[in-house]
Structure formats: structure tokens, C-alpha cells
Amino acid sequence: MIEPQLTNRPSWVNVSKNSDFTLYNLPYGIFKTAKRSPRVGVAIGEEILDLTAVAALGYMDDLGMDVTVFDRPKLNDFIALGKPIWTKVRARIKELLTEGSDLYKHADKVLVAQVTADMLLPVEVKNYTDFYSSQEHATNVGIMFRSKENALMPNWKHLPVGYHGRASSIVVSGTNIHRPKGQMMPPNAETPVFGPSQRMDFELEMAFITGRATDLGDSVTTADAEEHIFGMVVFNDWSARDIQKWEYVPLGPFLGKNFGSSVSPWIVTMDALEPFRVAGPSQDPKVLPYLQYEGDKAFNINLEVALLPEKCQKETIISRSNFKYLYWNMAQQLAHHTINGCNIEVGDMYASGTISGKSEDSYGSMLELSWAGQKTILLEEGGERKFLEDGDTVIMRGYCIKDGIRVGFGEVRSKLLPAK
């Protein structure tokens, strides 16, 4: 819900109208500075609100919670306190940052300029699952790898296809990634070769983070699923297409993916995303009862991918997509994931799969944008790409706008380094 009593007054912190981090957003992250150990912060405009400092001033004393959870290097302990506490803390932070609060007197203690802080991975990722929930992406890949007639696998419209990914190699925005080496089978070759991947790609995704655990054997319904979700990040699922192609039959992607996945540092909460709820695509054929749901479960989140080659000043926006295009929603993903009794933990990350739209400029990977290397992507400062080159920085952004309200994710930005 939007808290109506507070929406009309601005913050005492200077927040530009185009900022991703308005008073409506209040995303959580982990930051550190030369003087502050890693701890929980909330983004507001170009500042970070240091919750440990806020709590030390006594502003959180009456919330009935252990405020030491803010003085930790991961968000898991805070998230584990549960939704009633998330709601209370959000309301308190909004109140404290709104004009009329006396917190402004302590601005020097509680605010840290974002430019002076390092952002860290916001959660300890307990388990990581990657779905494959964009019909357009699955269809594009299916056409390229098989044929137009057999593009979507028979199971695709009956269940949200997904697979387990590697939690250890999920890193925060700003962490550069080395081009992976591995086995590939060149076209028409008889034996595989070894070397750096020649088909480096990104995948434009979003991921949700669970904040409420279940026991092994229990299932979550689509109606209850959102109660388990704390918030979301933008997610770059780096992919080495040639390594992936050779290895993935029959057990799925492995080394073509697990060398790194990058996330935006601020977790935007489901409370902040509530105003941007919309209907998702209609599903035909009708899904089995455990996957049926009521109400709007998609979210209107604009997404874009920019490419910035080394030594260039000007980035090129190479894709504009939207989270609402996904065929399967998060409630269905979580209901499916747990229908067999698989237990979820606080801090799990569940990525959407590449988010492609219908138009060619909305595709969420180089594989699709260059149609497996058959087309070229032109860059603003000259040059072109089919896949990524060493030194390329990939930037993904996400933001919602409605009725003059902006809630954004900031960005996930990482540079591709040469193979080690």
C-alpha cells in the first residue's frame, strides 16, 4: 500500500524528481565507508540513511525489534524478522525522512553521500534458482536452437521451467567479471577445444529475495506466495553461449553460467512496488489448479540495458524491456518451486530468466539482439557488436513510474575483463 498520510509532504533530504530513490521507494542495501563498517542503509536521493546511526539515536526504540540487526554485513537477519517488522520499519523510516521529523538535526550522523560509500552484496544468498519465464525469450532461443515449429518445449506453458544456479558466484554491481575459459565444440569440429569463451553474453533479468522460510515438505500457495517475498533486484545472468551449448545436454546450464551473476545493490521492497501492480499476460492453456491465481500479479517495471565499450564516453541503450512481459509471475514461480515440498530459506534469490519483449529492440540478451551473430548491434560512438568484447561495461536499470511517483532500482553495472 501507499501510505496516504505521508505521500503529500516531501522529504527534508534533497530528492530530485527523477531520482530512483524517492520517499516512495526506501530500498535496503549494505554499505560501508572508510569510517563505517558494513551495515544496513536505505537509499534516499543521493544519500544513504544509516539505520545503525538512526537506531543509536533512539528513533527505533519503540518498534519491538532487535535493532542490532542493522549493524550487520548482510540483510538476512533483518529480513528474517518478518513482514510485520518490515512494515513497521518502513513506516518509521518514511516518517523520519519526511519534512516535520526532527531527524534532520542529526543529518551529519545519519546520512552518508552515496558517492562516498561502497555498496556490498545485500544478502547472503542461501539458494539461487533461475526461471525461464519469458515466452518471447524461450521462443527466440527455441527458434535459433531448434526450429520455429518446435520453439517452445511441450512443458513450457504448463509449468514455470526453472533450474538451480550457483549461489557462490552472485556478486554486487561494480564487481568486474573475467571472461570464462572452458570447453566448446566449434561448428563442424570433431573434438572440443579449450579457451576463452567467444560468445560472451548478458541476460537481462530480475530476481526476488525470500524473507520467510518454509519447512521441508511444505508448499506455498499462489495466494500466500507474496507474503514470502521481501523485495527485488535487477539481475545480470552472465552467459557464455558456446560453453553452455556444448555442456547443457542433458542436465542443463552449468559452467556457461556459474562464473558470475551480478545484482543491483538496493533491494526494492514489495511494499514500494505495490502501486505498480498490473495484470500479466493471459495464460492459455489453463494452468493446473496449484498454479492458478487471483488478482494482478505482474509489476510494471521498465528495464533497459546499456553497453559502454572501454575508452568510450557514451553508452548505447541496446534493449528496453519490461518485467510485466513475463508469462509466469513470482507467485506462480514460488508455488511451483514448493509444490513438491522443497523448502525455502531467508535470503534465497529467485531470478526470472531473461526478460524479452515482442519487439526486436526489447530482447534481453545479445544472443537474441544479434540473432545468434547474424545481425550486428551498432554503437553510439561507432563500432558494432554481436557478442561482448573485453572491456565492455554492461549496465542494466529498472524503474517504475506512475502518477508522478518514481520508484527505481538504480543499476547493476559490471565490466567484462579479459580471461585470466
Place this chain on the structure above:
Amino acid sequence: MIEPQLTNRPSWVNVSKNSDFTLYNLPYGIFKTAKRSPRVGVAIGEEILDLTAVAALGYMDDLGMDVTVFDRPKLNDFIALGKPIWTKVRARIKELLTEGSDLYKHADKVLVAQVTADMLLPVEVKNYTDFYSSQEHATNVGIMFRSKENALMPNWKHLPVGYHGRASSIVVSGTNIHRPKGQMMPPNAETPVFGPSQRMDFELEMAFITGRATDLGDSVTTADAEEHIFGMVVFNDWSARDIQKWEYVPLGPFLGKNFGSSVSPWIVTMDALEPFRVAGPSQDPKVLPYLQYEGDKAFNINLEVALLPEKCQKETIISRSNFKYLYWNMAQQLAHHTINGCNIEVGDMYASGTISGKSEDSYGSMLELSWAGQKTILLEEGGERKFLEDGDTVIMRGYCIKDGIRVGFGEVRSKLLPAK
């Protein structure tokens, strides 16, 4: 290495010659009793040596380590101290348990009867990978699902195929597992159905646990790989074949596996397994340089699977296999897993994949033993099976024997409960 100076004297603890837990073994686990909180123990005969109690008596004071790591509910902190400490602690425990040590005076403080203790999951599993390293198993499954001519995929002999599994649902021996529900596509049906799996299976596997981390971007060579391995457990990778068959294309197994995997409670260290090192199968075609290795990298570990139906007294041994049958060894698995820079963590678990031998009575799953339901498996007290029935207890055991020395894993035992 066998520590030669100590092998000739027995323990002051009563250890039967047929015990898995001889003085040569000394596996680590986490136990608790009514009076002792979860902590690190070492199995010896039918007893557990309580390392927290041993340390409290001062017997570990000169090892140059933080002995509080023994008073923790997981082994990760101890394991993270590194191989020089593993070696020192192992030598000290062997010395303390050998006749001549005065520890026997404190037997009432430091020994706990295994029958009075509950064994817990020994490590916090950070990441879980499942390989597919038995040629016989991969061939059997390939013949059943495709054809004899196309049984092994083209990549299989070039790389150790593997995929990421679910860490959260790995449980310790004694934890019962509910039959999972899910989507299946019956033969000749047009739309999937929902219900409890009708093809419940186990997979006989072993898993190794890493004890030394790497940074993202770094690789581990086959020569160094064993330095990263702390020890091994027996691993039951429960599988719902009908759910798996419908979901696994193109991204691999997911809900057909992630409802539960069961491990034996005692981690047998690589030091204890050293005497049982043997040559593995020869590999043809020759593998790429990063997968080549020197020396014997297989281990002669006898494995068996027993089935005990509900209300029966007598178990039926339905499979006898051996870890040494695996085509790909652990050093190759770890070298492959990290060749792209994927980072490993302390407490990761890497399972072998189903371990089948050449003979029909050495197959490591019901799928193979019943040849996809075409054959029946006869039980000792009457009755038969093609797949598992509710109430069936599956017991897997592993042990090494050489020159009168026995080192065993104990067992992983779990009952299949009806769907919730």
C-alpha cells in the same frame, strides 16, 4: 597417509573388528544429547568422542588453534581452519584414543554412546553440485530414454557433466522424506496431471565436502584439487522419475530432485581414505589437458543399498556397487567446476551422480534395477518392487577394507512417507 607409529596399538575404547569406526577412521560429525548442545564429535566404535569435552580438559591446548570451533552446531568453522589443522587434530585424536593415553581416565566426560545421541547435518551446505560421473549409469539411462546407439551424449566423455542442485533440502540420515507431488505427463496423455509421484526412486551416490575456498575467477588444477577436499559422505539423491521426465527439458532436473537429498552423518576424511586409493577406469578419448591427472585418484569404497519395507524385519540388499567404478574422479570434477572461475566455498557438497557398476546387481537406482519398471525386484520377506512404496526405508552403506583395516561410513537411512 597411515600414521605408522600408531597403527599397531589398539584403542582403549572397545572397537569391534567389524566396526566402521576404527582407529584408522576417526570421522567427524555433529551430535547432541539431552545434556550436550549440538557440537563436534568423532566416531570411535560405538562411542562418540566429544571434542568440546576433550578440549575443556586441556588436551588440545598446544595445537595452535581456536578450540571453540568444536562447540558449534556445524563443522564449517573447524573445516575452515585448513588442512594443517585437520592433520594435527587427527593425529592428536588418534594419540588420545590409543592405548597408553591417559584420556581413558576421563571416559565418562569425553565419551557418549552413539545410541544415546542424535546426529545432525554435519555442515551448513553452502552450494550443492551433482555430477553424472558413472558411465554405466549414464549409459543405462541413455538406453532407456533414447536408444542404445545414442546412449551417451557427445559431451559425456569429454567433460564431467554436472548441474547445480538444491542445498536447502539436504538432510541428515534419519530424516524421513514425504513423497513429492507434482506435474507428470502420463504416456499417451495430451495434458499433464497433478498428484503424488508414482515413480519414486533413490540414487546411490557419494559426495565430497570442500574445506578450502577459492576466489571468483580462480581455478583449481587436478594436482591441487585434493587439497581442497575435507572428506566424504554417502549420499541418497531421492528422485521422482515421472516429475523429472516431464520437467527436465531443456534446463535439467528440478522438482524431481529438490524435495530432499539424504547424507550419512559422519564425514570420513581424505586422510582416512588414503590407504584405499586405486586407479580409476582408463579414459578414452584422451581428455583435454586441464582434466588430465597423475597418480591414482579413485578410491575403493564398497557400497550397498538395502530396502526395508514397513513392518518387515529383514532388509533386502538390492545393490552392491563401488565408488571406484566412476569414470570421472573428484580431482577432475573440481578442476572442471572451477576452470571457468566459479568459486568454491567451505562446506560445499559435490555429489558423484548415481554409482552403477557393469553387472545388473550393481545398479545404483530403482530405475536401472527395474529397467524402468520392466523387471521386478524381489524382497526377502516376500513382495516385490519396481519403484519405492510408502513406508519403504532405504539404507545405503559404504566401507573400505584392506590388509585387515576397515574404514566405514556407517549408513544413510531414511523412510519414504506418504505424500502430505
